[in-house]
Amino acid sequence: MVATEIGLWGVPLAIVGGAIRVSTPFIFVSLGEAITERSGRINLGLEGMLVFGAMTAYAVAVMTASPWPGLLAAAAAGLCFGLFHGWICKFPGVNDIAIGIALMLFGSGLAFFFGKPYIQPSAPDLPAIPFGGWSDIPQVQAALNVNVLFLIGAALAVFLWWAFRNTRVGLILRVVGDSSDAARAMGLNPDTVRLVATGVGGALAGIGGAYLSLYYPGSWTERISSGQGLMAVALVIFARWNPLGCFAAALLFGGAGALGPALQSVGVTQGYYLFYAAPYILTLVIMIATSSPSRSLAGAPGELSITK
Template identity: 60%
Template structure:
């Protein structure tokens, strides 16, 4: 390849990481908050798809992408709240409920979103970061989602809250020891329900970014399993909101390799390159999830038999 092709490839991967990584960022932050409270939400795929449809519909009918973002976050919060309420019942399993909610969320989105497949909704504005370069390739690659800075600020806020605020410490306490939380007079179920709903709202922002920025349309295959991948991403990030930023960009860059290769004329193995995020997910799970071992940073209630 020529020097220009290498530059275009690098710019395409970096730009793709900034675009494709945004849904990963929000969904992983939402799951990080949920798991910090001691609950797993495998229904995030359903949350992501339902919020993507709701955000697109809200933007289409209101004429404002930001109203669509708000509606997407609300849809994610409602579905996650249902998960939290069901899991607070005696004898209900988090994993089984999450799978059921995933099916419910995707089913609702596919049914309610059929009239939205053809229309175009107003899109979120792009922030141009490539003005320093004369290259049109670099300029196009560095058109970033307006939600990306919000996601980074949110990651820093969660990191700060977990270590410095009463609410954050209570979430961590509920995730590490339910008995200690009860002994201090706090409701474990109440904390977990609130954290799960808030996590769903954050994940809903990721759904909004799918339909209101990249790829910027609604269809039934919009997610491609990103909600499920985000669960592995949280493990990879060791339940740290700040590490979720780097992990999301890593996965976003992995997902951008195929399109970046095609943009410079390399079409051989294009579909193989598109499998990189899924292969990376499997590798992370194999490396980090060893039988009989507890992953570093894992909330105590997740690693205990419940």
């Protein structure tokens, strides 16, 4: 390793690097939740699906000695949880938020139970693509080691943004989310659409979990998520149900999270608790600045239980 001093340049570099490294689980979970919420349901259980996905991915990767079956297994596990949520919520009188919280606890608990034997072994990592080859500085090369899942997440955000507006499937999803009555009048079954949307959302959360355990920080422990699944659900509202907004918000959170350690590493050591709070302060400021007492949240699906 050739180490060079990069001094203050370390801060912007850490923010860019951190945005790329840390944001991926946020991207997948928030895109998954955007799909689910656009169909008119809230799935708070994504935190549980993220943790369960992380455990499944790690366990399968250890057993098969390859990360890809792990990734698939995580997506499949998330899909099952999502379908379960979607199925149970179709019954009258069932509250989707309560079921989500139940699934969050259930998913985490189940992951801890099955994950016990996999805390110690090492699993193979998901591959990263080195985009930093043009630079001689090892720090830049390290920051620009971009995982394939980040690129897939970015592409997915653009695709969903386009698909919500321009495809039949996107239209169906939005109609169901905005008005069940209108959807039924069109001959659509809202329950089926929501079942699929919640299932897909769960699968994406599972992939987000796989990134945590198979790339960054790259190991399975019971504390791996530290609430990222819940934060990602909040990001969706922050991003106004817009997939591109979800992507940007995830980058923002990732980058802001890297700010505290990076500032300490260059010697700005006073008040680090305040820097750690930066992402949340930023969220508050943006939410306050864009809210209005005279209208409901722009872009909110009409069938959503929190805005109805």
